[in-house]
Structure formats: C-alpha cells, structure tokens
Amino acid sequence: MALPKFDYIAPRSLQEACAALEAHPDGGKLLAGGQSIVRMMKYRVIEPTCLIDLKSIPGLDYVRMDDSGLHIGALATHTQVLESQAVQREYPVLADAEREVSASAVRNWGTLVGNLCVGHAASDPAPALLALEARMSIIGPSGTRTVPLDQFFKGHLWTDLQAAEVVSEIQVPKPPRGCGMAYLAHTGRAAMETPLVSAAVVLVMERGRCVNARIALAGSAETAIRALGAERALLGMSLDDATVAAAASAAQEDASPDSDVFGSAEYRRRLVGVYVRDAIKLAAQRAAV
Amino acid sequence: MSRNLEFELNGKACRRDVEPNTLLKDMLRLDLGMTGTKETCGEGICGACTVLVNGMPVRSCLVLAMQVGNHSVETIEGIGNAQNLHPLQQAFLEHGAFQCGWCTPGMIMTAKALLAANPDPSEAEIRDAIRGNLCRCTGYVKIVEAIQAAAATARGSNPLAQSQ
Numbered sequence: 001m002a003l004p005k006f007d008y009i010a011p012r013s014l015q016e017a018c019a020a021l022e023a024h025p026d027g028g029k030l031l032a033g034g035q036s037i038v039r040m041m042k043y044r045v046i047e048p049t050c051l052i053d054l055k056s057i058p059g060l061d062y063v064r065m066d067d068s069g070l071h072i073g074a075l076a077t078h079t080q081v082l083e084s085q086a087v088q089r090e091y092p093v094l095a096d097a098e099r100e101v102s103a104s105a106v107r108n109w110g111t112l113v114g115n116l117c118v119g120h121a122a123s124d125p126a127p128a129l130l131a132l133e134a135r136m137s138i139i140g141p142s143g144t145r146t147v148p149l150d151q152f153f154k155g156h157l158w159t160d161l162q163a164a165e166v167v168s169e170i171q172v173p174k175p176p177r178g179c180g181m182a183y184l185a186h187t188g189r190a191a192m193e194t195p196l197v198s199a200a201v202v203l204v205m206e207r208g209r210c211v212n213a214r215i216a217l218a219g220s221a222e223t224a225i226r227a228l229g230a231e232r233a234l235l236g237m238s239l240d241d242a243t244v245a246a247a248a249s250a251a252q253e254d255a256s257p258d259s260d261v262f263g264s265a266e267y268r269r270r271l272v273g274v275y276v277r278d279a280i281k282l283a284a285q286r287a288a289v
Numbered sequence: 290m291s292r293n294l295e296f297e298l299n300g301k302a303c304r305r306d307v308e309p310n311t312l313l314k315d316m317l318r319l320d321l322g323m324t325g326t327k328e329t330c331g332e333g334i335c336g337a338c339t340v341l342v343n344g345m346p347v348r349s350c351l352v353l354a355m356q357v358g359n360h361s362v363e364t365i366e367g368i369g370n371a372q373n374l375h376p377l378q379q380a381f382l383e384h385g386a387f388q389c390g391w392c393t394p395g396m397i398m399t400a401k402a403l404l405a406a407n408p409d410p411s412e413a414e415i416r417d418a419i420r421g422n423l424c425r426c427t428g429y430v431k432i433v434e435a436i437q438a439a440a441a442t443a444r445g446s447n448p449l450a451q452s453q
Contacts, residue, residue, distance in 0.1 A: 001331040001350075008292065008309030008355055031353075038312075038351045039332045051309065055356055079345070103421020105339050105346040105399065 001042040006049055010056035014074070014139050014166050017052050021164040022141060024050045030166060031055070032075060035102070035110035036118045054166070063087065070172040078107035078115070078125075091172060093181035093200050097128035100185050100195065113167050116152070119159040119223060122194035126153070126224035128183050130216035131200040134172045140165035153223040176204045176212055180287025182279040185218070186271050188262065195219050196263050197271040199227075199251070201283040203234070210234040215247070215280070220255035220272050227254040230276055239284045248277040296357045299367025307354045314338045314349035317364060325365035325394045329423075336422035339395035340364050346399045365394035368401060377401060377439040386435035388426035396422045400436045408444055412437070 006027075011017040021028045027049030031037065040046045054060070060075035065086040072081060081087055082098040101107055101115070101124050115123055116136070126149075134149045141164050149170075152160045161167070175181070185198035197219040204212035213234040215227040229250035237243045257268035291306040298321070307316055317323045317340070327337040331350050338349040341363040369375035377397045380386070387393045396419060403410055403418040410418070415436050416429070424432060 002315075003310040003312065005308070005310050007290075008353075010355075034353065034356070035333060035348070035351055038353070042331065051353075053353075053356065102333070103336065104402075104418065105336060105348050105421055106333055106351075108345040109342070109347045109352060 003038070003041050004044070004047060006051055009050060009052045011052060011054070013057060014054075014060075014168055017054060017057065017166050018139060018141055018164050020050075020052045021166070024052075025163060028052060030117070032114035032117075033077065033110035034114075035106050036114065036120070060168075065090070068171070069174045070170075072112055072170040072172070074113045074166070074168055075111055076113070077109065077111055078102075079104065081112050081125075082107065090175060091128075091132060091181070093131060093183045093202060094125065094128045094172070096181075096183040097124040097185075097198075097200065100124040100183075100187075100198075113170060116149070116170070117159060117161065117167055119153060119155070119157045120194070121156065121221060121223050122196070122219045123224055124183075124185060124195055124198060124218065127198055127200035127216035127218045129170065129172065130224055130226055131181070131202045131214040132172050132175065133214065134170050136160075136167050137169045137171060138165050139168045144168070146171070150226050153225075156222045158223075175202065178288035179204045179212070180283040180285065182282035182286065184275050184279045184282070186275060197257075197268050197275055199272070199275040199279040201276070201279040203239075203280070203283045203287050205239075205284065205287045208238050210237055210239060210284075213247075215251065215276060217251065217255060217272060217276070220257050220268060222256070222258070225254065227251040227276065229254045234280070239280065244277055244280050247280060248273040251276040292355060294354060294358050296359060297361040299363055300361075303362075305354075309353065309355055311354040312350060313340070313347075313352040313354050313357060313362070316354040317349060317362075323364050323366050327391050327394055329391065334421075334423070335392070335395075336399065336419075337392050337395045339398045339422065341398055341402055344402060344405060346402045363398070363401075365397060368397070375401070376442045377404075377436070380435040380439035380442065381432075384431045384435035384438060386427060386431040387424075392422055392424045392426075396424065396432060400439070403436070404440050404443060409440060410436075 029048035031051040060073040062073040063084040183200045185195040187193035202214045213231045215230045230247040233247035233250045255272045257265045259265045329335040329337040333348045333351045
C-alpha cells in the first residue's frame with residue numbers, strides 16, 4: 001500500500017513544531033513513530049498534506065523519575081517505557097500494559113505519547129495511565145498547559161489538543177504508598193492485537209478496607225475511560241466477593257460500548273464485568289494490607 | 290519534492306534522494322533492489338518486512354524512509370550470503386524452518402536482534418520475541434528449534450557440532 005503525497009518538515013524544537021502546525025492549519029499533522037498514523041494514511045482515514053516529524057527533535061526520548069513522579073518525554077518509545085527500571089518498580093500496571101502493545105518491532109519505533117494522541121479507545125497504556133492519574137503537558141502558541149488524562153480523551157480519535165498544540169511529556173504522580181496494581185486485557189489472540197476490552201486497577205488498602213481505588217477501561221466506550229461508579233463501589237469496603245461483584249457490575253454501567261466487527265456491545269459489557277472483577281482481585285492481592 | 294537522505298545500510302554509508310511519502314521497505318526493495326525484505330500485510334501486523342534500525346527490529350512498511358536519516362539499517366542481505374551463511378540462516382536451512390520462505394527474512398532479523406540481547410533465550414523468550422512475525426506454513430516448532438540451534442552455535446555449545 002502506498003502513501004499519498006505530502007510535504008515533510010523536520011523541526012528542531014517543539015516550538016518549531018508548533019510554528020509549523022500554525023503555518024499549516026488545514027493539512028498539518030504531527031508524526032512521531034507513525035505506527036498508527038502511517039496506517040491510517042494508507043487507508044485514507046486521514047489525509048494530511050504536511051507531516052511535521054517530531055523524531056527530528058533531539059532530547060525528547062526520556063523516561064525519568066524525580067521527586068514529583070515519572071516524566072515520559074514525547075518521543076519515548078513503548079520499549080523505553082517498558083524497559084525503564086522506574087516503571088517496572090514503581091508503576092507495574094504501566095509496564096504490564098506496555099508489554100501488551102503489539103510486538104517489539106512496533107514498540108521499538110512507536111511512542112507512548114503518540115499512542116495516546118491518536119485517541120483510540122483500544123489502547124493498552126491509556127487505562128493504565130488513567131488509573132495512575134497521569135497528566136499531559138502541552139505546548140502551544142499561547143504557552144504551556146497541563147491536562148489530566150481523563151479530560152484529554154474527548155471521543156473516538158478526538159483529544160483535547162487544540163490547533164498548533166504539541167504534547168511535550170506525560171507526568172505520572174508517585175503512586176500511593178502500599179498500593180496494588182493490575183492490568184488485564186482480553187484479546188482475540190495472544191499477539192498483535194489491540195485489546196477488545198481491558199481494565200487497569202490501582203488500589204490502596206488500610207486495615208482490610210479499600211481507602212483509594214482508581215479503575216479505568218479500554219475498549220468499553222468511544223474512548224478510554226475511568227470507571228467512577230466501580231471506584232465508588234469499593235471505597236471504605238472490605239473486598240469480599242459481593243463487593244467486588246458490585247464494583248464489576250457498576251463498571252458495566254460506567255461502560256458504553258459499541259458493537260463492531262470485533263465484538264458486540266453486549267459481549268464487551270460482559271467482558272468489562274469479568275476483567276474488572278479479576279483485575280480488582282489481582283490488585284488487592286498485590287496491595288500491602 | 291525529493292529530499293537527500295544519508296544513513297548506514299548494512300555497514301556502508303548510503304545516500305539516496307527520496308520522496309517524503311517513500312516507505313522504508315519501498316526504498317529498500319524498489320530503489321535499492323534489496324528484495325529480501327518482504328511485504329505482506331502492509332499495516333504492521335505480519336512482520337515480514339522487519340528490518341533492524343540501530344540494531345532494533347522495526348516494521349519497514351510503517352516507517353518513512355526519511356526517518357532513518359543518520360541511523361543504521363540492517364537487512365537480510367547484510368547478514369550473510371550463499372557462500373557465507375549467517376548462523377541463523379544455516380540453522381533455518383538445517384532445521385527446515387520454512388516452507389514458502391516469505392516470513393523468513395523478517396523472522397531471521399527479529400531472531401538476530403533477540404540473540405544480540407539474549408544469547409541464551411528460553412523457548413518462551415524465543416516465542417515472545419517472534420510473536421509479531423506470522424508464519425502460515427510451519428507451525429513455528431522448527432523456527433523455534435532453528436533459533437535455539439543458532440543460539441547454541443553462537444555460544445559454541447551446539448550439541449550437533451560437538452558430537453561431530
């Protein structure tokens with residue numbers, strides 16, 4: 001499959017990338033690893049007239065930890081995130097989700113920020129980062145701003161990014177002390193598949209009761225979402241089977257899946273219940289009591 | 290408008306004029322005549338077009354040629370030839386690790402990157418590494434055996450080689 005013709009700009013800084021977007025208000029599009037958008041261009045889902053290649057900007061492929069938490073640069077690949085010791089040690093839910101992304105050849109070139117900026121509901125890392133309360137740092141013509149990830153996702157292939165804005169990094173706060181995390185995904189086959197449905201859970205337990213719960217879903221609405229009803233169902237409770245079942249049932253209410261060739265809405269809703277139940281149990285096992 | 294592109298191809302400096310919409314696999318196959326790299330699905334799923342960039346497997350059907358500027362690219366043509374086979378190529382032959390052969394270049398490039406990072410992979414690690422390379426002929430058993438044999442040869446501990 002061939003790509004249509006387009007112009008190509010290789011900026012040397014994020015400011016230059018913003019300026020290039022401003023200069024191409026109609027057909028300008030940012031390119032990072034291109035593992036989604038090159039495919040979308042082949043199928044003419046999008047037809048940009050000018051690609052602005054962020055991979056030409058040095059110094060943005062970092063994954064680093066400081067006192068405020070984790071910082072993932074705009075050009076950090078899935079592989080870099082997955083292999084980060086800080087991610088494996090402090091944010092295992094993100095490592096587990098990144099491990100599910102496609103295959104190593106895609107993870108080696110594709111970026112985590114690019115994955116999120118596509119805004120697809122079937123993203124493995126999106127629910128993990130929602131459950132970790134990640135924020136997007138954005139640079140635009142009028143300065144910088146920070147948006148919580150749950151406000152960044154607006155709809156199918158639709159994010160909060162405005163004209164001439166570029167995501168510079170993802171910020172992930174330090175996880176609560178003693179929390180347990182889990183990510184479970186349902187795919188049609190073991191490899192090379194986006195999740196049909198997946199659930200990410202981050203729990204804090206104190207004296208046998210859940211004092212903090214964050215649950216997020218992929219493939220369960222037109223974008224990745226927090227399952228707020230399921231979170232409320234766990235707060236203050238000991239996680240016996242009835243409570244977990246109530247949370248799973250609430251997650252099914254939080255979900256608003258559509259039917260497509262991969263699965264019906266009813267099937268996806270059933271999967272939400274199963275995967276939220278199992279992910280809560282796994283996260284609870286891993287939490288310090 | 291075509292752009293000048295400089296990169297390293299199979300260990301040698303390479304300079305080409307390419308259009309921005311040229312994919313890496315098309316530059317390799319159509320412009321440079323290196324048809325060892327195959328394309329099947331064209332959307333990053335099958336792995337037939339896998340080449341190494343800076344030693345890492347990538348999908349050459351989803352990478353713009355422009356994006357390999359100043360990087361090193363390695364293809365199946367660069368790792369061995371009929372007179373001097375790479376240990377992986379030799380092992381694929383000895384173990385009958387292909388039938389139609391279409392997935393083989395991508396499979397071998399993926400395996401080469403695996404063995405560079407992990408000289409003694411378990412079967413599970415091999416299967417995980419090649420999970421993005423689809424073979425519709427072999428059922429993977431002989432491919433896994435070939436990669437294990439090549440790894441043993443590279444470590445100097447191939448039981449077949451020792452017994453001879």
